[in-house]
Amino acid sequence: MRIQVRLLFNLKDHAPGGQGQFPLDLPPGTTLGQVLARLGIPPEPAKVLLLNGMQASLDQAPREGDDLVVFPPVEGG
Amino acid sequence: MFGWRDKILRVNLTSGTITSEPLDPALARAYIGGRGLGIAHLLREMDPACDPLSPQNLMVLAVGPLTGTGAPTGARYMVMTKSPLTGAVTCSNSGGQFPAALKKAGWEALIIEGRSPQPVYLWINGGQAELRPASHLWGLDTHRCDDALRAETHAKARTACIGPAGERGVLFASIMNDRDRAAGRSGVGAVMGSKNLKAIAVRGDEPVALHDPAGFKGLVKAILERFQASYPDAPPPLRTYGTAVTVAATQNYGVFPTRNFQQGTFEGWEQISGEALTQKYLRAPKACFACPIACGRATEIKDGPYQGRGEGPEYETVYAMGSDCGISDLAALTKANYLCNELGLDTITMGSTLACAMELSELGLLPQDEVGLGRPLRFGDAAALVELTRLTGLGQGFGQVLGLGSKRLAERYGRPELAMVAKGQEFAGYDPRGEQGMGLAYATSPIGASHMRGDPAYIELLGVPMLIDPHSWQDKPQLVKDWQDSFAVIDAAGLCVFFSVRNLVDKSRAIRPQGIMELLNAATGAGYTLEELCLAGERIFNAERLFLNRAGLDRRHDSLPPRITHEPLPHGPARGRVCHLDEMLAPYYQARGWDQEGRPGPAKLAQLGLGGV
Numbered sequence: 001m002r003i004q005v006r007l008l009f010n011l012k013d014h015a016p017g018g019q020g021q022f023p024l025d026l027p028p029g030t031t032l033g034q035v036l037a038r039l040g041i042p043p044e045p046a047k048v049l050l051l052n053g054m055q056a057s058l059d060q061a062p063r064e065g066d067d068l069v070v071f072p073p074v075e076g077g
Numbered sequence: 078m079f080g081w082r083d084k085i086l087r088v089n090l091t092s093g094t095i096t097s098e099p100l101d102p103a104l105a106r107a108y109i110g111g112r113g114l115g116i117a118h119l120l121r122e123m124d125p126a127c128d129p130l131s132p133q134n135l136m137v138l139a140v141g142p143l144t145g146t147g148a149p150t151g152a153r154y155m156v157m158t159k160s161p162l163t164g165a166v167t168c169s170n171s172g173g174q175f176p177a178a179l180k181k182a183g184w185e186a187l188i189i190e191g192r193s194p195q196p197v198y199l200w201i202n203g204g205q206a207e208l209r210p211a212s213h214l215w216g217l218d219t220h221r222c223d224d225a226l227r228a229e230t231h232a233k234a235r236t237a238c239i240g241p242a243g244e245r246g247v248l249f250a251s252i253m254n255d256r257d258r259a260a261g262r263s264g265v266g267a268v269m270g271s272k273n274l275k276a277i278a279v280r281g282d283e284p285v286a287l288h289d290p291a292g293f294k295g296l297v298k299a300i301l302e303r304f305q306a307s308y309p310d311a312p313p314p315l316r317t318y319g320t321a322v323t324v325a326a327t328q329n330y331g332v333f334p335t336r337n338f339q340q341g342t343f344e345g346w347e348q349i350s351g352e353a354l355t356q357k358y359l360r361a362p363k364a365c366f367a368c369p370i371a372c373g374r375a376t377e378i379k380d381g382p383y384q385g386r387g388e389g390p391e392y393e394t395v396y397a398m399g400s401d402c403g404i405s406d407l408a409a410l411t412k413a414n415y416l417c418n419e420l421g422l423d424t425i426t427m428g429s430t431l432a433c434a435m436e437l438s439e440l441g442l443l444p445q446d447e448v449g450l451g452r453p454l455r456f457g458d459a460a461a462l463v464e465l466t467r468l469t470g471l472g473q474g475f476g477q478v479l480g481l482g483s484k485r486l487a488e489r490y491g492r493p494e495l496a497m498v499a500k501g502q503e504f505a506g507y508d509p510r511g512e513q514g515m516g517l518a519y520a521t522s523p524i525g526a527s528h529m530r531g532d533p534a535y536i537e538l539l540g541v542p543m544l545i546d547p548h549s550w551q552d553k554p555q556l557v558k559d560w561q562d563s564f565a566v567i568d569a570a571g572l573c574v575f576f577s578v579r580n581l582v583d584k585s586r587a588i589r590p591q592g593i594m595e596l597l598n599a600a601t602g603a604g605y606t607l608e609e610l611c612l613a614g615e616r617i618f619n620a621e622r623l624f625l626n627r628a629g630l631d632r633r634h635d636s637l638p639p640r641i642t643h644e645p646l647p648h649g650p651a652r653g654r655v656c657h658l659d660e661m662l663a664p665y666y667q668a669r670g671w672d673q674e675g676r677p678g679p680a681k682l683a684q685l686g687l688g689g690v
Contacts, residue, residue: 008325009318010311045307048540053331053650055544069329073540074314075370075575076323076392077505077528 001028001064007039008071011047014039026062033058035068047072079288080142080601081105082185086206088199090272091132091191095206100185106603107686109569109610111141112168113617114186115157119166120620120690122188125628129161129264130246130271132192138179138237138277139187141571145180145366146285146293148596149300149580150573152177152366159628160263161271162248162426162482163501163525166624167263170529170568171237172365173255175279178235180571182281193273198238200230201279211275215244218419219253226278238276239266240421245472246270247480249426253418257373257388258365261423263502263524288602296595304369304580315372315575316362318351320392323506323539325350327396330538330547331649332511334504335400336456337432338497338640341508342649345405349395353407363388370576376411383412383463390414390424393528396506397428398466402435403456410459413466420470426482427466429503432456433483433496434465442490448475497641500525500634509641509658511651512537513550517557517661520635523621529574531561541579542588550657554665559587562614566590569617570597583607590614616685619669619677623687632675635662 005015005024012020026035032049036058041047049056050069062068078100085098108117115137119125127133136158143151154176160167179187182203196211214222219240226236237254243266250266251259260266287293314322327333328346335343347353354374363373377386390398390411398410410428417424437443438454448454450461468476478486483503487496497504502525509516514533522530533556537547545552567577570593581592594610597603605613625634637658645653666673670681682688 006329008329009314009322013310046540046544048326048538048544050329050650053329055546071326072314073542073544073579074322074326075541075579076315076326076534076539077320077532077575 001026003062003064003066003068006067006069008069009074011041011070011072014041029061031059031061032056032068035062036070041070045073078102079286080146080597081110082180082183082285084184085186085188086184086201087188087190088208089190090193090197090274093193093208095208105185107613108617109142109566109597109613110185111139111144111153111569111571112155112157112565113569113613114139115155115168116166116617116620116624118186118188119157120624123159125159125624127159129159129164129268132272134159134268136189136268136272137186138189140176140180140185141569142601143596144571145177146287146600147297147367148572148600149297149304150365150368150370150576151571152368153568153571153573154179155568156252156260156265158265158268160524161267162264164628165500165524165630166621167265167524168568168621169252169260169262169265171254171258171260172368172573173258174366175235175237175254175258176571177366178279178281180281180285181283182279183283187277189272189274192271196273196275198226198276198278199274201277202231203281203283214275216241219421220256220419222276223256226276230278231280234278234280236276236278239269240419240470241472242421242470242480243267243270245480247422247469247472248482249423251421251423253421257418259418259423262425262527266421287600289599293596293599296599300580300592301369307579313370315370318355319362319372319374321351321354321390321395323392324395326538327507329650330511331646331651332508332538333400334396334506334508336403337401337436337495338504338508339436340648341511341646341651343400346400348405349399349407349410354390357407358411365573368573368576372575378408378411381408383408385412385415387415387418389418393506394424394428397425397432397503398462401428401432402462404459404462406459409463413462416463416466416470420467422466422470425505426503427469429497430479430483430486431462431465433487434479436495437487437490437492440492442492494639497638498526499637500630502526507534508646508651509637509656510646510654512547513657513661514547514553514557516637516641516656516658517553517665518561520637520658520662521557521561521665523618523625529564531557531564532574533557533560535578536586542582542584543586545586548654550661554661555668556586558665558668561618562611563588563590565614565617566593566610569613612685616687619681619685619687620690622671622677623690626676632662632673635675
């Protein structure tokens with residue numbers, strides 16, 4: 001199963017090759033928490049996870065072709 | 078007094094008299110300061126129904142009790158007046174160094190009355206103040222005005238001034254301080270221009286006396302240590318990328334307003350993101366007084382047609398002049414930002430008004446010869462953005478029409494519903510169809526569609542201080558009320574929202590201002606309880622609402638354009654959604670203790686001590 005991952009801001013350091021956007025092959029049933037662990041992204045402080053633009057939780061499992069965006073909490077405006 | 082300065086400077090421009098008045102300690106305690114002190118004086122001293130560009134309008138420039146004290150981000154001041162753009166109150170906020178200088182000069186607020194018969198500027202040198210002729214400054218842009226003022230007052234003076242836009246009555250003219258910091262929204266610069274007041278120069282270096290200096294110092298140290306510890310791996314994203322860091326977030330949620338809110342995603346977003354800005358044009362991050370974040374952008378475009386040097390762009394500018402105009406040319410929108418700073422214009426309303434003009438033009442409703450570019454005005458025309466921004470700031474050509482803002486522009490060409498405004502104030506850079514709380518916040522903000530009067534994007538999109546579902550609306554009325562009241566406390570205290578929402582509130586969804594209370598009590602000795610401080614925030618918000626009611630605004634004005642409430646977003650993650658304002662408004666009024674016309678009821682007014690005001 002393959003998903004597309006986009007890591008934003010300083011989380012890019014955890015991307016293979018330092019490129020923020022990359023495909024990732026996963027066994028079916030892998031949770032987002034396991035995805036983060038595999039990429040070496042610490043769970044704390046909690047990250048914003050968007051699966052196809054919708055907020056997602058660490059125990060959720062992506063499906064083939066899903067888009068995952070991960071970023072740390074940020075102020076903005 | 079501790080924390081607060083014990084006096085206010087009253088300037089009557091009609092008579093040319095300047096008087097020092099004692100700060101009313103009871104009023105200061107009840108309204109905290111800044112935005113609170115401003116509305117307290119406006120309600121007591123002016124007719125909210127007056128013409129905003131007449132001498133009857135009053136301007137209050139107020140710092141907060143934490144401004145200039147060394148409290149982290151205690152750098153802010155508020156400009157409060159009646160807005161010529163909206164007819165509502167405006168509370169336009171800015172940081173930089175000017176507010177701290179005003180505080181250190183010994184003043185808690187300036188109250189500006191009347192209209193000078195000829196251009197003047199106000200020179201405040203510590204406890205001394207005088208009005209000086211300013212005919213020689215009239216017509217200067219804000220940078221040259223700053224240069225001239227420091228040359229003729231003091232090299233270390235800090236200035237706030239209007240540019241040509243404020244002089245010409247552009248309805249969204251800003252007041253620029255420290256050259257590139259803006260009290261941007263709602264046309265405060267036009268009010269200052271109508272009073273023939275070109276500028277204020279301040280020199281102050283008297284430290285603010287604190288009630289418990291050792292306790293205050295300890296609090297600041299602990300807050301800064303916690304702040305540093307929360308970024309163990311890298312500097313805060315706001316420092317690295319500026320506020321344009323938000324582009325990537327709003328784009329990926331599908332709420333990045335594009336082509337006058339016809340879409341919620343922009344194909345050129347990566348070219349105008351915070352990362353692109355940092356890579357291409359950032360010279361250095363820039364901090365306001367006592368700020369550990371440094372989100373300001375000192376930038377330079379070294380070559381090409383848009384060569385220049387200045388500050389910005391912020392996220393809101395990137396949305397308004399970029400995606401909302403269909404423009405992905407970062408150099409062009411940065412240049413247009415520089416022009417706004419120099420001519421004294423609000424970048425948000427400038428970009429949003431142009432986006433409205435572009436849609437009108439593409440619909441065939443805005444004749445090419447009226448715009449005068451020699452080509453049809455279309456989304457994506459970066460050269461038009463730069464040229465029309467210049468013409469608007471100078472009040473020339475089609476710029477005179479754009480200078481009225483998008484509400485009047487859209488009315489003029491027969492399609493008022495195409496103005497993306499609430500109360501005549503242009504939206505910030507979040508499409509409320511994919512962020513329900515923001516829709517309610519836009520509709521009920523006292524100044525119109527501002528995101529800074531209780532910014533739900535933090536909690537709905539950005540994960541600060543936690544994350545909640547942006548698409549639910551049932552839980553938003555109470556949340557928006559709580560956030561609006563807490564933001565009123567932040568603004569009144571003289572602090573920056575960017576820092577406060579993560580570092581100075583409790584862990585609840587209501588973001589109660591626990592850390593602010595501790596700082597205020599150490600600074601002032603006022604002994605606020607948390608409940609008392611929350612009530613003060615609510616008092617400020619309701620006082621502003623009273624002003625609006627008396628200016629003739631009520632439920633009818635708590636509205637959003639039909640595009641937002643009835644036209645689903647066409648694609649992206651928020652595809653198919655609209656903003657459920659109608660469902661949120663009644664429970665919001667109920668949470669506020671207002672009647673269904675949007676008027677605070679007698680019980681609420683009595684609870685807040687606003688019964689006799």
